[in-house]
Amino acid sequence: MAEKRENWGSKIGLILAMAGNSIGLGNFWRFPYQAAKNGGGAFMIPYVMALFLIGVPLMLVEWMMGRLGGKYGHGTVGFMIYIQARDKIKPKKAIILGSICGMLVIGVTLLVNSYYNHIIGWTLGYAVLSATGGYSDMAVSTGEFFVNYVQNPAYVFTFWIISLSCLALAVTRGIQKGIETWAKIMMPILYLFGIVLIYKALTIGSPVNPDWSAIKGLNYLWTPRWADLNFKAALAAAGQIFFTLSLGMGIIQNYASYLKKDDDIVTSALTTVSLNEFAEVILGGSIAIPITYAFMGVEGLSQSIGLSFIALPNIFRTMDGGRLLGTLWFMLLFFAGFTSAIAMYNYLVTILEEGMGMAKKKASLIVFIGYIIVGLPVALEPILTKTAELAYFSELDNWVGTYLLVVMGLIEIIVAGWLMKDNALDEINHGSHWQAPKWIYSVMIRWITPATIIIILIGSTAAYIKDGYFKFIPTFVAKTPVLIPWVNGARVVLLVVFVLGFIGTYKSLKAVYGEEISQNKVLIRK
């Protein structure tokens, strides 16, 4: 199997694909919103701490896991965890741990993309509407327009299916001709659009009110408000690091599994992190907030996803050159989301290829159908209930898009720090141009990073209990009975995916490592 695996065609292709994998919608709408809400400049202190305490060590571990898995011919997390853990806890226990991790990552890549693909569809739809002046009718507020959009099957289904088809096309073409080629085209365009948008944003001046300007927006974003710096802000910062670097999702490992066994890890992983931070802190922080502040003042910044789909369109339709800027903004979001969604799509295709021996084309088609099935409730809920609360989407996002990433990150770092037979640092440094120092392993990977993640997990659990997410009827839908079946439906889907994911991973592991599992002794080494 290992001999047949594809590899990346060039280093720059790998870096751009990995950067595309990490850089997603969250860099452009989630980061500025989180920073503005949680202390402005002061937010950067827990953010940078989380980047160094969690982000960098976990990124190195995920690259290492991926390359090691690829050496054995595996591109999925269940196998990778099994291989890393089997010496210390023996194959019979390692298969259970591998199956649990496989289950979690299948849940993440299938269900996160079930709504993420819709958001990508919305960005594509809004790019077309921006170019054609589709939301320029001032009689309809952009809030109402957004509600109409998500309740309009023609818009929702057309752009969703187009986005999904492009993803399928990219993945079917393989690593070099598909994913790498698309990343080489989309990522430079994304950075270019970002720089053009920053230039336009910062030269807007004060078009509506002399007290509002883009520079004042930047000032608002970066002024440290120490009173807002608390444990909640630290949790938000750590959550943002997981989200922005695509950690705990299995997709970094999947891309890293296409590395050659002597390929560099340290330099490449750090380059991915720095490119992601460039897109997030410099580009992401300098577009949406300054533009919104210039037109709406601080009041306009109170929305999260609404900032992109409601506040900004309202500005684009009134400003000079707004159609062009709107198109650039939504295409930028589309490219950012698309290059992350490819990674999740490819992960599931890899499972079918490696676990069931399917051809890539067939596997890609099955994943396409799978995404249609799990994504249908996201599309149908607003249409059938005539609401725009997106309860099914929110419930999935609370678990697979947020909470479970932290759980997965914790398991990965513990396995790398405590369960690997060989020192994880030797594996990380093997073939690397820059060598990670010893303390990265002995202090960070073994102690500090897991301890920090445990604190975050406890804090997140307490926040989830307080916010009523563990209740049979979660607080956020308690006053809207029509949405309760959609939330419970999301939970049933989650449960079914987890059960199937566990069984599927267990069977795949048994098929390849059955002999050593039955003897409870490691027999296969590469």
Add this chain to the structure above:
Amino acid sequence: MEAQALTFMLIMWGTIAVSVVVCLKAVLKNN
């Protein structure tokens, strides 16, 4: 912009920009 905000912003921007250049240079040199 106020001095404190500008300082925070420039420190972050500068650090990230330097990291990108150093990392990309190292990666491309060892391509």
